[in-house]
Amino acid sequence: MKEKNFHAIHITKDKCIGCVHCLGACPTKAIRVRDGKAQIIDELCIDCGECLRVCPYDAVHSHTTSFAALDHFDYKVAIPSTVLYGQFGIANLPTEILSALRRTGFNEVYDLSSICELNCAATEEYLNEHPRPRPFITSTCPVVVRLIQGRYPALCGQILPIEPPREIAAKILRTILPKALNIPPEKIGIIHLTPCPAKMVSINSPVTLNKSYLDGAISIRDIYPQILNALRKSEEDALMRHLFPETQFSGIGMGWSLSGGETRGLKSHRAVAVSGIRDTMRVLDQVEAGLLQDIDLLECTVCPDGCVGGPLEVENRFLAKSRILQLVAAAGERAVVDPKDVSRLYHKNFLSFDHPVSPVGSRPLDSDPAKAIRKAKRREKIFADLPRKDCGICGAPDCRTLADDVVRGLAHVDDCPFVKKEKR
Amino acid sequence: MAAEDVYRQEFPVKGGDFAKAGTVACRIKELLKDLGLDAKTVRRAAIAAYEAEMNVIMYAWQGRMDLAVSTREVRITVDDQGPGIADVELAMTEGYSTATPEMRELGFGAGMGLPNIKRNSDVFHVDSQAGQGTRLEIIILTNGHKP
Numbered sequence: 279m280k281e282k283n284f285h286a287i288h289i290t291k292d293k294c295i296g297c298v299h300c301l302g303a304c305p306t307k308a309i310r311v312r313d314g315k316a317q318i319i320d321e322l323c324i325d326c327g328e329c330l331r332v333c334p335y336d337a338v339h340s341h342t343t344s345f346a347a348l349d350h351f352d353y354k355v356a357i358p359s360t361v362l363y364g365q366f367g368i369a370n371l372p373t374e375i376l377s378a379l380r381r382t383g384f385n386e387v388y389d390l391s392s393i394c395e396l397n398c399a400a401t402e403e404y405l406n407e408h409p410r411p412r413p414f415i416t417s418t419c420p421v422v423v424r425l426i427q428g429r430y431p432a433l434c435g436q437i438l439p440i441e442p443p444r445e446i447a448a449k450i451l452r453t454i455l456p457k458a459l460n461i462p463p464e465k466i467g468i469i470h471l472t473p474c475p476a477k478m479v480s481i482n483s484p485v486t487l488n489k490s491y492l493d494g495a496i497s498i499r500d501i502y503p504q505i506l507n508a509l510r511k512s513e514e515d516a517l518m519r520h521l522f523p524e525t526q527f528s529g530i531g532m533g534w535s536l537s538g539g540e541t542r543g544l545k546s547h548r549a550v551a552v553s554g555i556r557d558t559m560r561v562l563d564q565v566e567a568g569l570l571q572d573i574d575l576l577e578c579t580v581c582p583d584g585c586v587g588g589p590l591e592v593e594n595r596f597l598a599k600s601r602i603l604q605l606v607a608a609a610g611e612r613a614v615v616d617p618k619d620v621s622r623l624y625h626k627n628f629l630s631f632d633h634p635v636s637p638v639g640s641r642p643l644d645s646d647p648a649k650a651i652r653k654a655k656r657r658e659k660i661f662a663d664l665p666r667k668d669c670g671i672c673g674a675p676d677c678r679t680l681a682d683d684v685v686r687g688l689a690h691v692d693d694c695p696f697v698k699k700e701k702r
Numbered sequence: 703m704a705a706e707d708v709y710r711q712e713f714p715v716k717g718g719d720f721a722k723a724g725t726v727a728c729r730i731k732e733l734l735k736d737l738g739l740d741a742k743t744v745r746r747a748a749i750a751a752y753e754a755e756m757n758v759i760m761y762a763w764q765g766r767m768d769l770a771v772s773t774r775e776v777r778i779t780v781d782d783q784g785p786g787i788a789d790v791e792l793a794m795t796e797g798y799s800t801a802t803p804e805m806r807e808l809g810f811g812a813g814m815g816l817p818n819i820k821r822n823s824d825v826f827h828v829d830s831q832a833g834q835g836t837r838l839e840i841i842i843l844t845n846g847h848k849p
Contacts, residue, residue, distance in 0.1 A: 567752035642738025
């Protein structure tokens with residue numbers, strides 16, 4: 279399963295009818311319709327899941343971990359995204375949700391909010407020690423990392439090199455559990471519960487780690503019915519959780535899945551939070567043009583409103599957000615992590631990237647600069663003759679992309695139904 | 703250099719059109735990436751183009767940016783009809799700005815525009831007639847060594 283060009287998003291050919299919904303939705307113009315079916319161009323896809331959201335025929339499939347894949351582990355651990363706490367009714371406290379999750383077949387489950395707080399404290403320390411460059415960009419959203427690698431290569435060095443909470447949590451558990459349980463490390467499965475398919479990509483082909491500390495990611499949508507079932511069957515359990523809560527949730531980390539949640543705990547730095555793929559690209563364009571240098575930290579999440587808007591959720595994101603905001607308010611500013619512990623882990627480089635983010639896959643029109651110039655001129659000429667209706671009938675998302683495909687030898691100008699008509 | 707080896711494109715810029723701020727610089731950047739220029743050169747050009755575009759939007763009535771790319775250099779020529787710059791030398795000083803308080807409130811007018819263009823280009827000429835307009839000539843060599 280570990281591949282270099284792993285993608286979590288695939289088209290199910292039997293279901294695809296070759297319409298144009300996904301073409302227009304794709305922010306990197308990675309989809310073409312060929313022979314009546316959508317195809318994803320591997321090197322352009324960043325696994326954002328926009329196509330998944332818009333496909334009316336359920337033809338976009340996201341590849342996440344199945345329950346069966348966990349069978350070969352002797353000890354199964356789940357660390358759910360804090361998004362999970364917003365997926366159920368208002369009466370279900372996070373402790374109950376975690377307890378219900380455990381009963382779906384995990385030996386242990388861990389809350390991520392404390393690790394989110396830890397990440398925030400480490401980020402603060404990193405910003406204190408590194409006055410330049412500005413702004414640094416957070417790496418929690420794997421799509422943002424891939425977007426920067428492909429489209430904003432000059433910004434690779436501005437990604438703040440602290441691993442996101444899910445990886446830090448898995449790394450800590452991987453360090454302590456084998457000894458504590460006396461179980462061989464390879465027999466312990468550490469699974470993330472994810473609201474988006476991109477986490478699967480960051481696990482299978484990590485950008486900044488030699489190997490991910492996670493063994494997989496189960497979609498919240500897939501596991502939802504089982505958690506709901508477990509919640510329904512457990513009134514006594516609920517009462518116990520209310521009276522004897524086990525987990526100390528972090529007030530600072532609880533809102534991590536909402537846009538602005540990653541930076542809310544910063545004490546002495548100016549942060550800006552952006553969410554949604556189009557707005558993220560707009561702001562990254564500005565950063566590449568030298569703007570926002572008075573901002574210390576830029577939080578970008580490509581899902582609307584943050585991870586809470588992930589495509590693999592069940593609850594609508596407005597309700598989920600309202601629920602999480604209530605939990606944030608209830609937890610207040612409660613800190614559960616000792617700053618000394620954070621500082622020690624930080625200075626041991628326990629929280630750092632294994633290696634920096636490097637650019638990938640630039641796609642010039644031609645490797646020979648003189649030929650590239652000629653092709654760019656030809657592209658403008660071709661584009662001038664196209665109707666600019668961006669209808670997608672040719673199989674490309676818009677006229678400009680068709681012109682681009684033509685000079686790259688990937689399409690023919692006659693693919694455009696309007697150009698043909700005029701010639702006749 | 704043979705004419706067919708230069709890519710040319712012109713972009714109109716409208717004074718006061720803050721809603722479109724940065725779109726020309728962005729188009730130029732995408733184009734330079736397609737032409738296979740390295741990330742550093744593209745970024746220098748993007749920063750210079752952005753500052754030049756903003757100058758037209760903030761101060762001039764209208765203007766035009768002409769892009770000419772050869773294998774050797776990226777050349778951006780900006781012509782605007784506007785108030786012009788009374789004292790070019792002063793305008794090249796970091797921190798000097800004639801921006802209005804409203805512009806500053808929007809985060810513009812820090813007095814870094816022209817110095818920033820100079821820092822990110824290999825050749826930079828400013829030619830201005832007070833009351834008529836300004837012409838900027840920006841050249842970024844594709845093998846440039848500036849940071």
